[in-house]
Amino acid sequence: MKIKIFNREICVCALLDTNSVKYERQRRNEEKMEADVLKKVPVREQDAKVRATNFEEVCLGYDKEEAMCEATRCINCKNAQCIKGCPVAINIPGFIEKVKEGDIAAAYQVISEASALPAVCGRVCPQESQCEGKCIRGIKGEPVSIGKLERFVADWARENGVKPEGAAEKKGKKVAVIGSGPAGLTCAGDLAKMGYDVTIFEALHEPGGVLVYGIPEFRLPKQAVVAKEIENVKSLGVKIETNVVVGKSVTIDELMEDEGFDAVFIGSGAGLPKFMGIPGEQALGVFSANEYLTRSNLMKAFDESSNTPIMRGNKVAVVGGGNVAMDAARTALRLGAEVHIVYRRSEEELPARVEEVHHAKEEGIIFDLLTNPTEIVTDENGWVSGMKCVRMELGEPDASGRRRPVVIEGSEFLMEVDTVIMSLGTSPNPLISSTTKGLEVNKHKCIVAEEDFGATTKEGVYAGGDAVTGAATVILAMGAGKAAAKGIDAYLSK
Numbered sequence: 001m002k003i004k005i006f007n008r009e010i011c012v013c014a015l016l017d018t019n020s021v022k023y024e025r026q027r028r029n030e031e032k033m034e035a036d037v038l039k040k041v042p043v044r045e046q047d048a049k050v051r052a053t054n055f056e057e058v059c060l061g062y063d064k065e066e067a068m069c070e071a072t073r074c075i076n077c078k079n080a081q082c083i084k085g086c087p088v089a090i091n092i093p094g095f096i097e098k099v100k101e102g103d104i105a106a107a108y109q110v111i112s113e114a115s116a117l118p119a120v121c122g123r124v125c126p127q128e129s130q131c132e133g134k135c136i137r138g139i140k141g142e143p144v145s146i147g148k149l150e151r152f153v154a155d156w157a158r159e160n161g162v163k164p165e166g167a168a169e170k171k172g173k174k175v176a177v178i179g180s181g182p183a184g185l186t187c188a189g190d191l192a193k194m195g196y197d198v199t200i201f202e203a204l205h206e207p208g209g210v211l212v213y214g215i216p217e218f219r220l221p222k223q224a225v226v227a228k229e230i231e232n233v234k235s236l237g238v239k240i241e242t243n244v245v246v247g248k249s250v251t252i253d254e255l256m257e258d259e260g261f262d263a264v265f266i267g268s269g270a271g272l273p274k275f276m277g278i279p280g281e282q283a284l285g286v287f288s289a290n291e292y293l294t295r296s297n298l299m300k301a302f303d304e305s306s307n308t309p310i311m312r313g314n315k316v317a318v319v320g321g322g323n324v325a326m327d328a329a330r331t332a333l334r335l336g337a338e339v340h341i342v343y344r345r346s347e348e349e350l351p352a353r354v355e356e357v358h359h360a361k362e363e364g365i366i367f368d369l370l371t372n373p374t375e376i377v378t379d380e381n382g383w384v385s386g387m388k389c390v391r392m393e394l395g396e397p398d399a400s401g402r403r404r405p406v407v408i409e410g411s412e413f414l415m416e417v418d419t420v421i422m423s424l425g426t427s428p429n430p431l432i433s434s435t436t437k438g439l440e441v442n443k444h445k446c447i448v449a450e451e452d453f454g455a456t457t458k459e460g461v462y463a464g465g466d467a468v469t470g471a472a473t474v475i476l477a478m479g480a481g482k483a484a485a486k487g488i489d490a491y492l493s494k
């Protein structure tokens with residue numbers, strides 16, 4: 001409920017003089033506590049100076065009172081634009097309505113009808129360009145904090161043992177899912193809810209894809225959040241076999257012809273890193289962001305007691321400006337290095353989420369913009385000792401619509417660094433396509449699959465996520481997994 005004070009609409013819950021609200025007022029700045037309908041209820045975060053030295057989660061999320069207060073900002077639009085902005089079409093006003101009522105278990109059931117990974121999405125989805133980007137509240141003020149509400153509901157459900165509901169009847173048909181990232185988990189979860197017998201085959205020793213090996217602990221806790229959401233998918237009846245590299249341990253044809261799978265979904269992601277091709281890139285101390293993050297996240301190299309070493313570095317250059325670059329930079333910072341982001345365009349063109357850039361700056365990452373490496377310099381033992389760079393300026397827009405960076409003549413300089421992390425994007429690994437007859441790929445090695453239901457050029461085989469689009473987002477991969485589950489269901493119901 002909202003009332004007007006001095007021409008400002010205020011959430012009534014912000015004005016209640018209960019003990020908990022008093023406590024909240026003491027705990028936080030009073031001005032922030034007033035839930036002005038034009039502004040999001042602020043979310044608590046670890047202090048930037050403290051978090052720059054640890055791997056604990058940066059954002060602390062809403063508590064129930066804050067979530068209920070933020071939920072009152074949603075006006076439950078009839079033709080809710082926010083749903084149109086969500087690739088898995090969560091009934092956003094529906095779950096927010098339940099949060100308003102304080103019925104968080106019901107809110108969770110509404111979300112889990114559409115999403116298998118709400119605690120993940122509430123943390124890492126680019127809501128500003130999706131649901132929140134379309135929220136009607138955003139026209140005059142700040143959009144409803146849909147992501148933080150989703151995160152609160154999912155965390156509450158996990159802490160209170162609430163699980164998604166499974167299928168009542170079994171279909172008696174087997175589906176193999178390759179890869180346990182967001183695309184595979186979503187496809188598997190949806191198929192299990194429809195009654196299919198689903199097995200996920202995962203190459204690594206832990207399921208989760210980029211959620212476990214790429215996105216760092218301080219943005220997405222592995223055991224507390226990702227492992228628990230994977231448990232929820234398993235609780236629907238999905239089996240997960242790890243250490244199975246499809247294309248080497250077994251082929252898709254063998255799965256279908258010898259092991260009795262009626263259909264296959266490929267959600268194998270885009271894990272092959274790209275490099276610049278400049279001299280010195282093979283030097284000791286040069287990493288792809290994927291390797292660097294995998295050592296830290298999956299192999300726990302940041303932990304002193306881990307067996308997997310990581311190059312800590314004193315001065316680290318991260319080349320690139322996307323989310324992956326921010327993650328690698330913030331990881332290196334936490335490992336004790338001075339870290340520079342080296343990006344050839346300006347701040348405006350940085351592809352990373354605004355929130356990630358903001359967090360990186362707060363923590364002390366140095367941004368060397370309009371700068372491009374030309375050569376990695378090494379010492380007599382072959383270790384990185386510096387990186388030659390040139391300064392850039394922006395010219396006319398290129399095919400991507402962004403202004404093309406142009407070298408400023410005579411601007412070459414040497415940056416003294418001992419570690420270089422290349423974060424220039426990734427492409428799909430060709431292992432599966434090269435071992436599966438009749439599976440077409442495009443010139444970028446992405447699997448060709450039709451958009452609506454993920455059917456590939458091989459009968460009974462569907463695909464989605466980064467393996468089809470190239471590196472994209474968690475929620476787009478989940479949307480593709482959902483679409484393919486519908487496609488597989490239609491195919492097996494013929």
Ligand SMILES: Cc1cc2nc3c(=O)[nH]c(=O)nc-3n(C[C@H](O)[C@H](O)[C@H](O)COP(=O)(O)OP(=O)(O)OC[C@H]3O[C@@H](n4cnc5c(N)ncnc54)[C@H](O)[C@@H]3O)c2cc1C
Binds near residue numbers: 467472
């Ligand atoms: C560091 C980093 C940070 C990111 N941050 C964000 C973010 O904040 N927000 C966001 O929305 N997106 C982010 N992304 C992108 C997002 O994580 C991906 O788009 C998403 O994970 C793609 O999901 P997927 O299921 O298609 O593939 P993946 O998550 O890559 O999963 C594919 C799985 O398939 C397995 N696999 C591959 N080949 C085989 C095989 N032959 N046999 C068996 N298994 C196989 C892999 O081991 C992996 O587990 C980030 C990506 C990275 C790398």
Ligand code: SF4
Binds near residue numbers: 075080093134135
């Ligand atoms: S668009 Fe915004 S205000 Fe409208 S239903 Fe969605 S979240 Fe609520």
